[in-house]
Amino acid sequence: MRLQSPKKTARVEKTPTRQRKSSRVRKSRIVDSASGKGKLVSNENAETSLVRHKDINSSTREHYTEQTERYKFYQPRSFSCHYPTNTTYLGKGSRAVDVARGAMGSLLDKLGKLVKEDYNLERSMKRDIESFSEDLAKIHKDLPKLEKLDGLKIWVDEVRELSYNIEDMVDSFLLHVELDSSSSGFREFPREGLKFLENDMITHRPIGDVIRDIKNHVQAVADRQKKYNFSVNDVIADPTAKAPIDPRMAKYINKKQLVGIEAPTDELIRLFGEDGGVSKQELKIVSIVGLGGLGKTTLARAVYDKLKAQYHCRAFVSVGQNPDVKKVLMNILFALGKKFNDLDVLQLIEELQKLLEDRRYFIVIDDIWDSEAWDPIQSAFPENSLGSRVITTTRIHPVALATCSAKSKFVYRMKSLSPEDSRRLFLRRIFGSEEASPDTPREEEISVDILKKCGGMPLAIISIASLLAGEPASTWDYVRKTMGAMTDGDDVEKMKQILDLSYIHLPDHLKTCLLYVCMYPEDREIDKFDLLRQWVAEGFVITNGRLDAVDLAEKYFKELINMCMLEPGKIDDYNNEVLSCRVHDIILDLMRSKSSKENFIHVIDGSKDETGQIRRVAFHYNDKEDTGISGSINKGSLSHVRSVLLRRTSLVPRFQEFQYVRVLHLELELSSMDLVDLTGINRLFLLRYLKVAPLRPFGYSLKLPNKIGGLQQLETMDLDYASLEKYPSDIASLPWLSHLSSRANAEGGIALPDRIDRLTSLCTLEGVCIYRSSVENIKGLGKLTNLRKLAICSAKFRQTMEEEEEIMRVDALHSSICMLASNLRILTFGISSEVSMLDVGCWSSSSPFPQVSHIRELNLLCCEFEKCPEWIGQLHHLYKFLISVKEVADGFSIVARLPSLAYFKLVTFVKEEKEESVVIPGRGAFQALKHLIFHCEKVSLTFEEGAMPKLEKLDMQLRWDMTCEFLPVGIDHLQAGTLKEIWLRVHWHPSCPVEGSQDFDDDVCSAKCNDNCEHKEPVRRLLEGAFKPHHHTADISISFVDYCYVGDEFDEEDGDNELTSTDSSTSDEEDGDNESD
Template sequence: MAESAVAFLLKQLSTFLLTQSTRLGGGLQREMQFIRDELGSMRAFLRDAELKEDDVSELKEWVGQVREVAYDTQDVIDEFIMRFACNRSDGFYGRVHNFYCSIKNIRAHNRISSKIESIKCRVKDISERHNRYRSDYSFSERGSYSADVEDVVSQFRRNALLIDEAELVGIEKPKRGLISQILDGSSNLKVVSVVGMVGMGKTTLVKRVYEDVNVKRHFQLHAWLTISQTFHMKVVLKDLIRRQLFKEINEAVPQEVESMDGDKLRAFVQDFLQQKKYSYVIVLDDLWKLESWEAIKYAFPETNCSSRIMLTTRISDTASGCCTKSNDYVHKMQFLSDEESWTLFCSKTFADNCCPPHLEDVSRGILHKCKGLPLAIASIGGVLASKDKSKVDEWEMILHSLGGELEGIGKLERVKKILLLSYNDLPWFLKSCLLYMSIYPEDWDVSVRFLLQTWIAEGFMLQRKGMTMVEVANGYLNELINRSLIQVAELDHDGSIIYCNIHGILRDIILTKAREQNLVMLVTNGDYTRLPENIRRIAIHEFIENHHEYNRFKHLRSLLIFGYRNPLNESSLSKLLSGHPKLLNVLNLQGAKLKSIPKEVFKLFHLKYLNLQDTGVEIISQSIGNLQNLEYLNLVNTHVMELPIGILKLKKLRELLVFHKGDYSKNFAVRGFKAPREIGRLLSLEVLDSIDADNDETVREIGKLAQLRELSITKLRREDGKELCSSLGKLTNLRKLFVYSIKEDEILDRQHSMSPTPQALQMLRLSGRLEKVPQWLSSLQGLTVIELCGSGLRENPLESLQDLPNLVKIIFNKAYEGEQLCFKAGGFQKLKRLELQRLEQLKWVRVEKDALPCLQYLIMADCKQVNELPWGIQNLNKLQSLGLYNMGNELVMKLQDKGSEEYQKIVKIPEIVIANWIDGQWDEHFL
C-alpha cells in the first residue's frame, strides 16, 4: 500500500510541477523535485519491502514512514492548489478582494514552504535508511513472507490431498460432472479447467476425480504437477519426467535429462508421449498465469488417445484462456449451501458431528461469517474443536472478534496468509481498489455504479488513452472479479454487473490491512476519539450524534455514512465538518434527514463526489458553484426540482443525477429537474438524469453535450421532437437514452431523422404515445435493451426489432393495441428477457420454431384477454422462469389443472409464478 501511495503521489507531483511551476518559485520547485526523485528511487524497493514487513519490524516502521510522507506531501500539494485558486476579479470590490487574496497567499506560501522543507528533511532521513536496508536485507531472492506463505500453501495442498473421502461435503455432484467431462469419449486432447476463489476446494475436488477408479483405469499415464505462483518450467518438467512419467512405466530416467534446458525438456516430454502413444491424464494444480500455460502446453501433444489435461486456478481469464477448443470445459466452483456448510462445520468441530443445543445459535453465527467457503469453515471448526463446549461466552467472543482471530496464530493465521497471497499478487493500483471495499458494512451488496465513481474520486484510476475514467474503473472491477477477489451479486440481462460484494472472511482480512495502511477506518459505535490524528478516510456504520471535537479530521479525504441510528440533520452535519476537512474528496450522505446543505459543504474545494440521494434536501444554493472540482452529484429522490445557475461553474462535472422515482406500475412516474439556461456549457457531462424539456432552448442545449453517454429527458412535448432528434444526432457517444413525454396522451414525435444515428446506443426507453415505430430503430445494431411504455402502437413493433443482433431484453408496457403478436422464425436470436405488460387488446401470442432460442424469462402482466399460453412456448428450451401477473381467470384455471394440456406445455420450466394484486401487494404462488 505504501507503493500505491508513492505511485499515486508521483503521478500527482509530475502534473503539479508542470502546471504550478510559476507559482511555486525556483526554491520550492527544486525541493518538490527532490522529493519526487527520492521517492521515485525508493518505489521499486517498496514492493519487496512490503512483503517482508510482517517479519522485520524495522522494515515495517520504514514502510509506514514512506507511506505517511507520501500522504503528507499529497496534503501539501492539495493545500497549495486550494490556497492559490483564488480567482481574479474586476471592479472596486474585485480589487479589494484580489488584494485580500494576495495577503492571504503570502502567508499561505510561507506556511507551505515550511511544510515542504520539513517533508524534504524527512525524505532525506528515509532515503538514508533506504540505502542501508537495501544492503542489510537481500531482495534478490523471494521475501521471507512470500517463502513462508509458499510453505503454508504447500502444506495446505498436501493436507487437501490427504482428506478422507468421508470428510468431504458437497463434492459428489461436481465430481460426477467432471468425470463425465473427462470420460466423454472424445479422442482429441481435452483441457478441463476448475476455477474459483482460494479455499473453495478446487484441489480437493480435482484430486478426487484424478483418484477415481474409473478415471485411473481409463488412462495409462497419470501425473500431478503443482505449478504455484512461482512457476519455473524447467523444475516442473523435470519433476514430471523423473518422479512421474518414468516411474509409471518402471524405466530409468535418461541421464541427459539433468543437463537439458527448458525447451529441450519440453521437446523431450512431447516426444515421449507421442512415441509411447499412451493415453494420459495430467493435472496442473494452482496455475496462476496464462503465460505459464502457454510455456508448458506444447509439451502435451495431440495423440488421438483421448488424453486429458486438468488444471485448477483462481483466475477466470486463465481458466478460459486454457480452454480454447470447442470440446474444452470450464467448471466454476460454487460455495457450499447452508446445509452443506453446517455438515462440514459440525464434522470439524464436534467429536460426534452433532452440535449441542446451547451452542447452535453462536455456531450458526460463526458459520454465517464463512459464507460457504470450505477453507474457512474447516479452519474455524478446527479452532473451535479445542474450545470448552460448556463456555458459551468463549464461543461468543470468537464470533464477535473473528477479524482479530485472523491476526493470531495457528489455523486461522494460515487462512489469512493463503488469502493474502492473492492480494500481494495484485498490481499496486488494484490494491487500493480492493482495500477500499472494506468501507462497506458486512453482507452489503455494493452498487457498482457508485463504487466506480468513488474509486474515480479517490484518484485510484490511471488514465488510459481513448478510455473514459468509468471504463478504466470498470476494467479494474472486472480484473478483481477475474481474480476471484470480488464476487458478482447481481447481473443485468445484458451481462453488466449491477451489484457486487466481497466474501466475509476476505473482508475481515482487508479491513485489518486497510486499517494498518491508514487507508480506511470504520466507526461503528459513534466514538471518534480513538481515531488516529491523521486519519484519511472514515466509513461510519450507523451514525450516532456525539459531542466530541472533530479536529482530527483535518487530513480527511473521504467521509462515508451507511445508515443512521440517530438522524443526521443540518446541525449535526455542521458539527461533523467542524474539524475543517478541507481536503475532502468524497462525501456520502445518502439517506440523511437533511432539508438543506450546510455552508461547510460548499467550502470543500477539492470535493469530487457528493451523494445526497434519499435525503430531504429541497434547494441547492448558488454556492454549489464553489465546488469547482466536483465530478459527481447525486440528488436522486430529494425534493430538488430546479438547479441554480451556479451549477454551470462546475466544469468538471461528469455525472448529474436529479430524478425522482415513483410508482413504476405507471408510465410517467419519473420526474426530472428544471435546468438553468445554457446547460450545454457543462461540456464534461457524461451522464444527465433527468432533465425537464421545458422549452426548445433546453432541448437544443443538450446537443452541445458531446461527451454524453447517458441521457434521461422528461416532460417532452410533441413539438420538441424535431429539435430533440437534431440534438441526439450530435451525441455520437450516447449509450443510454430515456425519453418521457409530458403526459400520457402526449405523442412523442420520433419520426424525424437523426443524422448520424447514435450507433453506440445500447439501451432505449420511450415513454409516451407513438404514432408508429420510428424508422431509425431498426438501424440500432448495438441495442441490447428496449422499453416501450404507453406507446399505444397499432402496428406490430416486432418487425422492426426482430433482426437486431444484440437485443437481450424487451419490455412492452401498454405499448401495443393489436390482438396478436407473432415472433417469427429466426428472430430475436439473443433475447433473454421478455415482458408483456398491460397489453389490453392482446388475445394470443405465437412463437414460431427457432424464434427466441435464448429466452430465459417471460413475464406477462395485465393481459387479461389472453386465455392461452403462447403457442410454441414448449419449444423455448432455455426458459427458466414464467411469470403470470393479474392474468385472466380462464388461463389461470387451466394451469392449476396439472392434467390439462396447457399445464403440460410448461411442466419442464423450473419456475412458474402466478400472482394477483390484492390489498396493495402481490399475492404470489408457485406451480
C-alpha cells in the first residue's frame, strides 16, 4: 500500500513513462520508510535506523519510557528547501484543545481530514476511522458532563490521555506524509528530519496497525462506558450533588472586627455625593466589582448600615449565580413590609414602583452575575428625584458597567487590604487583639510569608488565621507550605468554594486558558501578547480564519479580566488597553491544584522525579543540581510534553528531547557572557511558538541552526535582547510564521532574511535593521500584506555606509511602507545614538505615504526631519506619536488637528543657540491628548485658554538658565484637577558635551553639575511657584539632568531613555517617561 498527500488540484498532466516509473519508485521508498517496510537511503550514507517499538497504551507504557535515551542530537546538514504553497497546518480545525476534553476536538478534525482528503487509504481503513470517530464524537460531546459523576474520574482521565496519545500518532503520520509529495514544498526535507521520524515510536509502524490500535483503544473506552451503565442523564439526576455554598456566608464576626473598611466606605459614600452628570436628587446607582472573597458584600453592608437611617425605605437582597428575578423582587417587597405570593414578575414590578414612587429609598442588590437579570429589577426602581440610592455588587466588570449610573464613573473596584491592614486582621483573628504578636521570631517570620501569600484578601486571611489560632510553630510552617492545598476547617473549605465559584462559572475554553497561567511563576507579571500567542499555539483558540486567532484570544483575555480571575497589570493609559496581567496567589494555588489533578500542567522544582505522561511542564527551581528534572526526562515522563517553560540555562540542551512540543519558552538567567545554543531546534517539527528572553534585560549570545526549514508549523519566533546579526537562511520557508521579533537586539538590529516576501503570514516584524539588509529584501517588505506592526532600528555602523547606498535603502523602505500603508497599524523607528539618525528628507513632502491614515502608533524619533511633515495631519486614527525635529515651527498646529491623539512626544536635536516661541492652540485642538512630552529646551511655550482639556501628564525639558521670561505662559489655562503628573527636567550645565561624543567625560560633567548645586534651589523655587498655585493637586517632580537627551532606545515596553538625575525634588522619583505600547 502506498501513502500520498491529499490531492490539491484536479488537473492532471501527462508524464513520460520512464519519469512516472522513477517517481513511483522514489515515492514507494519514502512510503515504505514511513510504514516500516523499507530502508531510507541518505544522500551521504546508507545507514538504516529503523527500530521496532511497542505501541502506546497503558499496559506497555513502562517499556517505552526509556526510549528518549536512544535519541541522538543530529547537527543540521546542508539541504535544499523549497518554499511551500500547500503545507498542512496541523493545528487548524474547528474545535479546540481544552481541559475538559483534552485533544479530542482537534483530533476529530484531523481524523475527518484523513477520511475526506485523498491519502490513498484502503476503504477498510477509512471505515474503521469513520467508525471510531463516531464513538469519539459522542464521548467528546458528553465528557464535560460525565466528569462530574462520582467514581468516573479515572475513566475520564483515561479518555483525555487517550485523545492526546492518538493525536500525537495522527500528527506524526500527517507530518510523515508531508514528506511524501512531489518535488515542491517542504517535501524536500532535511535528512535529519527523516531520522527523527524513523526513531519515533509511532511513525515507523504501518498505518494499518496504527489505525487498528486506535480502534481497539476507542472500543475499549466505549465498552467501559456501557459496562458501568452511566450516561449524561445521571449528571442531572445525581442525588449526591452537594448544595452550592452561598458566597456571602463568609463575613466578619462583628463590626468591631472589620479592618481597612473605613477608607473604602468613605470613598463609596463620596461617590454617592458626586454628580458625575447625575444631579444629587436623581436616582444614583453605584456598583462594587471585585473577585470573590475581597469583601464586596462586607463593604456594601457597611455603607448600608451607615446610611440606611437617612432613607424611608431600605432593603438588602441577593441575586446569586442562578438568578430568580421573581424571588428577588419578592424579597425586596418583604423587606419593605409587603408580602405577595401569587403575583408574576410584571405585577411585582408594578407593586414595587407604586411603593417607592413617593419615597426616598436605599436598596442593595448583592451578587449579580448577569446583566439580563438586572434589567427587570432596575425597572422596579422609579426615578422620583428624591435622592434615592442603589448599590450593586458583582464579580464581573461588564455587569458592573451595565448596572451603574453614568457608565464607569460610578463603579468602585475593590482593592486588596494593605500590608498593615492585613496584619491587623490576621493578629486580631488569631489573638483577639491587633496589639498582640506571634510568640516567637519563627512564627513572626512565617506569618509574614503567609500574609504575602494571602495577598490582602480578607477571606483568605480570616480562613488561614482561624487554622493557626492556638497552634504551635510547626503547624504554622506546615500551613505556609501547603495552604494552597489544605481543606481542613470550615473556613478554608468555604474560601475554596467561594473562589471556585468564579472558576466553575467559566466556559471550558476560558477554564483552559486560565489554567495555562500556571506555567508562570508566582508574583509574575505576564505579558498579554505572550500569553495570547501561547494559547493559539497550543490549540486553545480556534477560528475559521487563522490570522484573527490572536484577536479571539484577546477576547478571552478580556473576559478573564472582567471575571476578575486575572488582575490587570500594566495598562496603556491612552487607550485603556491592558498590556499585562497578574494572578492572585490564592487563585494561582487553586488553579495549580486543579491543573495537577487534570494532568494539564505540572510545575517541577527539581526536588523530585515526576512519573506518568506529562503534557505541559514549567521548570521552576533555582537549585544547582538537576537530578529531579533530569530524572523526569530520562524516565520518559516528558516525552510527549506539549508546552515547556524553562528557566534554567543548564537544561537547555535537553529541550531537543521534547519531540511533541508546541510551545517552547526559555526564560533564562543570562549575562552578556552566556551563550544559548539552539542549534538543535530544527528537530522539533511540531513547534509553533519559540521565545527566548533573559530574566533581566541584558544582552546575550544566541546560536541558531543555519537552517530551520523543518519547523513548518512555527508561528512565533521571539528573541529578546539576543546578540544576533541574521536569521537562519531558510526562515522565509516557514509558511505560518506570523510574529518575528528580535527586540532590543544587542547588535543594533538584525538583517532582513532573504526572500522575506514569501513570509506572507507575517503580522509582526520587530528589530530589523535596514543598513544590514539588502535593497532587494527591503523592497520585499512591501509584499507582506498582513503586516500590522513594523519596528525598525538602526545599526551603529551606519556612518561607514556610502551616501548612495543609504539613499537606495531609504527609498526602498519608503516604497515598501507605501505598499503596506492600508494595513499597517504600528510603525516604529528606534535608535541607540544620534549618529544613527535616519535621513528621510524625502519623507517631508506633503503626502509621502498614501493610504496611511489607519496607522495608530507612529514613532519617528530616529528620523531626521527639519520640521513636522504636513502629512501627519492626515492620520486621523493616530493616538500615539513621537517625532524629533530640528525646528518646532508650526508642528503643533499640524498635530493639533488629530482627533484621536492621546500621546505626543516632541524632541528637538539642534545644538546651535536657536530660540523659538510656540503657541499651543486653545479650544478645538488636542481634544484627546492625555500625555505631552516636550523636550525642546530652547522653545518657549504659550498655552491658550482651553488648551489640552484632557491633559493628565506633562513632561518638559527646560533650559539650564531658567528665568521668569522663559517660563511657559498660560499654565493656568491647563485644566486644574485633570492634570495629575508634571515632570520638569532641567538640563543642567550646558558646557557638558553630549554623552557618547568624543569629548564626553561622565566624571567631569557630574562634577560641574555638583559644583553648581547652590544655583539649583532658585530654579526649583521658580518652577514650583509657577506650577503649584494652579495645579496643587498634581504630583510635581523637578529634576536636574546632567546630559542631553540624544535619542530613543528601541524597546516596546519603555520607549524612552531614562534621564540620569543628579538631583530631584522627590525622594522616590521614577523615570516619568515610562510609556506603554
